[in-house]
Amino acid sequence: MVTAAPPVPRVELAYVPTPLGRLERLSRELGIELWVKRDDLTGLLETGNKIRKLEFLVGEALAAGADTLITCGTLQSNCARAVAAVAARLGLRAVLALKGEPPETYDGNLLLARLLGAEVRYVSDGEWEGIDGVLADLAARVRADGRVPYVIPESGATVTGALGYVACGQELAQQIEHGAPDFDTVAVTAFSGGSQAGLLMARQLFGLRAEIIGVPVAWEAARVRTYIRELIAAARSRYGLGVEAPEEIRLLDGYQGPGRASVRAEELEIVVRVARLEGILLDPVYTAKAFGGLLDHIRRDRRALGERVCFIHTGGIFSLFPFRRPLSRLLDESGLVES
Ligand SMILES: Cc1ncc(COP(=O)(O)O)c(C=O)c1O
Structure with a gap:
């Protein structure tokens, strides 16, 4: 992808490839294999x-x-x-x-x-x-x-930025080639949809079999879809990538809540539950909403996304700390987040 003409300037900043891990207890609970690609580990300050x-x-x-x-x-x-x-x-x-x-x-x-x-x-x-x-x-x-x-x-959120997730998709395709599960679905949090657009392009360029789905956390689905289509068209014209926007851009809609600005108790509950159950920290603004939506979707229909699903954890944990007050209240309530 980076060898496309004209050459695309790039600075190596992320510590990659990011690991893939299976979420054992959630997989058992859901009756599928649920994995996470740890893009929250691309760095300490350079995370996500x-x-x-x-x-x-x-x-x-x-x-x-x-x-x-x-x-x-x-x-x-x-x-x-x-x-x-x-x-x-x-x-x-x-x-x-x-x-x-x-x-x-x-x-x-x-x-x-x-x-x-x-x-x-x-x-x-x-x-x-x-x-x-x-x-x-x-x-x-x-x-x-x-x-x-x-x-x-x-x-x-530009076409240039989306190339970062073309690279992520390429990395995932290489991991699958080297023995990682051949996922049926790869799910990612969608604010603008730029990361999902990059993965959709990578799917075409590097032969990923997985369906790529996004979970919008702020914008309504139609706006995310339009943006993804525009980005893919721009990647074609600006960088000469042999990509087309797919007919159907799959989004799990309805998990935006009141939008990005406000976080509800249920997002904080997901943060706590996943931390205790799997030792993974989500952020309340983006990834907890999306991961919560993904879990809800699978619970409603175990087969909806196939047998092997990978969630790309896009980071963001530092925004957890300003929620210390509601989190402390939640943690002190009894009976919370039993697995
Ligand atoms: C932690 C985290 N995940 C996901 C996203 C969404 O990324 P995109 O705008 O590419 O959809 C953002 C961006 O705002 C983010 O900060």
């Missing part, structure tokens, strides 16, 4: 799906002579923290436009981003409506300082 996207985004930034990475997101943005970590690792500057008020004390991803030296511009809800203008302004200021900016949209 963002770092795979950043290999290509930062590759493009460096090829363009950039020395300052600019991005945006929520106060607990995983992408913003990953950008801050990569900037520190490569000797670049990071400027983050984050939606919210400056907090009294830093926590979770924001604490790490500040610790890693990122500058933060807090963006009000009103300003967020025109976030592209805010990013353009920040880029202009960086230029006025004689530096070269590179803007990464929220969640690294």
Whole structure:
């Protein structure tokens, strides 16, 4: 894939290949084989799906002579923290436009981003409506300082970013070739759908047999589908990849809850349950919603996704810490999360 003409700039940032592990107790409970691909282990600070996207985004930034990475997101943005970590690792500057008020004390991803030296511009809800203008302004200021900016949209959601998950799918195909189970279904959390788009492209390019399904955690399904189609078309025209958007883009819809901004007790319960049952930490904002949706779907119909299902854990655990209060309450309630 990276040898497609013209060559695609890439910086190696993720510690890969990420391991595959079978979830023994959940598999027994569900009556299928449930596996997890540990993309939460792509690094410590460089954890999760963002770092795979950043290999290509930062590759493009460096090829363009950039020395300052600019991005945006929520106060607990995983992408913003990953950008801050990569900037520190490569000797670049990071400027983050984050939606919210400056907090009294830093926590979770924001604490790490500040610790890693990122500058933060807090963006009000009103300003967020025109976030592209805010990013353009920040880029202009960086230029006025004689530096070269590179803007990464929220969640690294560009065709270049999606190449990171083409690489993830290629890696999975190689793992299967070397003896990992030939999964019937690969499931991934979908915010923008960029990671799922990358996996769908990898399926065509590297002969993965598995169905690729996404679990939307914020946007409605139609919006995710449209975005995935656009990305695949853009990958074809921009990078010359021999890929087509599939007729059917499969999403497990209805697990968004009230959206990304709010986390309910049930997401925290899934975090606790999976931690105790399998020793794996999900994050309440993204992966707990998606994994909870996946479990619910399989429980309703054991055969719906086949006998061997792999969930790609896209990371994000630092956003757990700002939930310490509701989590503490939950942990102190008796009778919770019996397996
Ligand atoms: C932990 C985590 N998982 C999944 C996603 C969704 O990624 P995508 O925008 O590629 O669908 C995000 C991005 O926001 C994330 O932070």
